[in-house]
Amino acid sequence: MPDTPFAPVILGNEPGSFPHSVLAERHPAIIRQVRDAFPYGPGQHRALDELLESCTEGTVEPLPAHAPDRDLWDAWGLTAHVGRSWYDVPWLWSESWFYRRLLDAVGFFGPGAWRGIDPFRPFKHAELDAPETDAELAALDDLPGLPEEERARALLHGSLWGNRADLGFRLSAEGAEDRDPARALVADESDTLWSLLPPTGAGTLVLVADNAGRELVPDLLLLAHLLAEGRAARAVLHVKPYPYYVSDATTADVVDALRRLRAASGAAAEYGRVLWSALADGRLTVRVHPFSCAPLPYPDMPDDLRAEFAAATLTVFKGDLNYRRLVGDRLWPPTTPFAEATGYFPGPVAALRTLKSDVVTGLSAATEAALAAAEGRRWRTSGTHALIQVARPVT
Numbered sequence: 001m002p003d004t005p006f007a008p009v010i011l012g013n014e015p016g017s018f019p020h021s022v023l024a025e026r027h028p029a030i031i032r033q034v035r036d037a038f039p040y041g042p043g044q045h046r047a048l049d050e051l052l053e054s055c056t057e058g059t060v061e062p063l064p065a066h067a068p069d070r071d072l073w074d075a076w077g078l079t080a081h082v083g084r085s086w087y088d089v090p091w092l093w094s095e096s097w098f099y100r101r102l103l104d105a106v107g108f109f110g111p112g113a114w115r116g117i118d119p120f121r122p123f124k125h126a127e128l129d130a131p132e133t134d135a136e137l138a139a140l141d142d143l144p145g146l147p148e149e150e151r152a153r154a155l156l157h158g159s160l161w162g163n164r165a166d167l168g169f170r171l172s173a174e175g176a177e178d179r180d181p182a183r184a185l186v187a188d189e190s191d192t193l194w195s196l197l198p199p200t201g202a203g204t205l206v207l208v209a210d211n212a213g214r215e216l217v218p219d220l221l222l223l224a225h226l227l228a229e230g231r232a233a234r235a236v237l238h239v240k241p242y243p244y245y246v247s248d249a250t251t252a253d254v255v256d257a258l259r260r261l262r263a264a265s266g267a268a269a270e271y272g273r274v275l276w277s278a279l280a281d282g283r284l285t286v287r288v289h290p291f292s293c294a295p296l297p298y299p300d301m302p303d304d305l306r307a308e309f310a311a312a313t314l315t316v317f318k319g320d321l322n323y324r325r326l327v328g329d330r331l332w333p334p335t336t337p338f339a340e341a342t343g344y345f346p347g348p349v350a351a352l353r354t355l356k357s358d359v360v361t362g363l364s365a366a367t368e369a370a371l372a373a374a375e376g377r378r379w380r381t382s383g384t385h386a387l388i389q390v391a392r393p394v395t
């Protein structure tokens with residue numbers, strides 16, 4: 001990481017700012033939605049009330065002594081943040097802490113009957129079962145007649161724009177899904193990305209997934225294409241070890257998406273078969289790593305994860321949160337080179353992301369000026385712009 005006095009870490013304590021609205025409005029809305037979606041008992045309702053008070057007006061509290069991941073959280077900064085307002089610790093940290101505490105409140109980590117029940121499951125299922133998903137799968141039938149490069153490009157863009165399908169985002173950006181997106185790429189380094197994945201590829205592609213449902217399905221389609229066309233010999237899909245940021249994909253969501261593909265007809269079903277057999281013979285692996293839900297940026301990743309990324313031909317980070325963690329959740333000057341912000345990364349790395357927070361790097365001065373003139377700051381958080389960025393370690 002470069003020295004960054006010019007790129008302050010983002011906090012949530014500025015009223016009127018996007019991070020503040022997430023803490024003050026989005027998190028309470030998520031508590032409401034989860035509470036409405038499940039027939040929870042009095043203990044869970046009480047715990048949700050307490051969480052609501054803590055996250056809006058209270059301070060960070062320690063985890064109970066019996067929490068299985070207490071040491072992990074202490075190492076991730078909990079001890080240092082206890083007693084401070086949720087608004088005054090790094091925003092990235094507060095958000096992760098919110099999801100960890102929400103799971104506690106509903107008994108996800110407890111010994112009782114609610115252990116392991118994903119509080120976001122109804123929302124994820126509704127999306128996977130939506131008619132829009134049917135339409136997206138049916139559209140795949142247009143692909144088989146196209147040249148490989150065009151199919152690859154279409155699937156890359158499907159995966160990129162699939163990142164708009166973010167349920168947490170939609171809770172606070174009312175109507176964002178319906179707005180006609182400018183569909184503008186503020187940075188497009190896809191030529192470099194394809195040069196790292198030639199049709200003779202013998203290497204491993206790592207995809208660090210973001211949302212389930214209508215983002216994960218196109219991510220899987222992209223992986224199926226890369227494996228079937230020999231652009232990658234193996235692929236590793238990193239998903240979250242537990243429910244996170246409402247719609248982030250877990251292993252259960254991968255299973256649901258694969259079953260959805262397999263139950264479809266036409267080209268979608270064929271992609272499903274490719275993936276199913278790649279899982280069976282080990283060319284495709286699903287991984288969960290505790291650090292995927294850590295409240296920290298990737299420069300702080302543990303050695304085993306660093307080694308895994310170092311060995312990959314390319315690691316692709318999907319989505320806004322992963323981008324924030326990859327470059328650091330800081331107010332970078334937008335013209336800071338992406339390669340500089342990711343200079344610590346141990347191998348070739350790419351980001352596929354729609355812009356849903358203030359963090360951005362790698363823009364040309366002309367692009368930044370045009371966006372600011374047209375939209376003020378809105379382009380940073382509206383989810384209507386996207387980027388494809390790639391960096392390779394200097395050898």
Ligand SMILES: O=P(O)(O)OC[C@@]1(O)O[C@H](CO)[C@@H](O)[C@@H]1O
Pocket residue numbers: 022095163166168169210211245318319320321322324356357
């Ligand atoms: O990672 P994703 O799903 O693309 O987006 C996550 C997100 O909705 O959550 C954060 C605010 O809570 C923002 O970074 C972003 O808008």
